[in-house]
Amino acid sequence: MGEERLKRARQFIEAIPHAQALEMRFEALGEGTAELSMPWRAELVGDPRSGVIHGGAVSALMDTCCGAAVMSHPEAPAGTATLDLRIDYMRAATPRQRITAKAEVYHITRTVAFLRATAHDEEAGLPVATATGAFTIERPKGGAQ
Template structure:
């Protein structure tokens, strides 16, 4: 499958996921094995009403979706994947009112597993909101 076809599949995949639509996720960029996805600030996603901070679960969903898309964009990976393992380290709260952008890179693909690193950032690009590492399925077609 050529890269343009993979790009279209990723856009359609994210657009078709009910949770991605509910979170307002949009693809920012796609390159082979690397995807950026943005989540706008939304008061419905606040986890700390006193500070206006976005809930960690929304950040987790953003990073998982972006990571899966990075696997799908990798030249050696399939058009579809599923999360096997995702470890997220929350570094700090995102600034209220700011969009959060996740960038995920699929850095290694084996016969059955793809490995991903990701970061989520708000406007302060030097201090990530969260980092993640994950493993995703690779299903080869016969």
């Protein structure tokens, strides 16, 4: 993967305030793929009785991971935005465990990238959530690809 594309994708995601607030970190970045994680934190809990992280935090992680996958695609978009993101929650995340999202671009057109993603906690087996999405492709100015 081109180092410039990798650098641009990292800078794009690291500049997003909510990614910083959720303490997201890159685990891996490839050509049209990304893996990001975030820690469990008490202030992200949606149900104080169970200690389960709020689905909105999981959603933000998956959305950001998909954006990183688009930015790292070999066609090197200049930017991206979410058009559509469907998330299916499969089970509650295990309290006090890091959640990791993995996303891949499985199809890309001139203006839209289509993605699949999963989010897992540290338990083996069924994912916490799965997602499919469509993201804009913003091409670099001047027609360069």
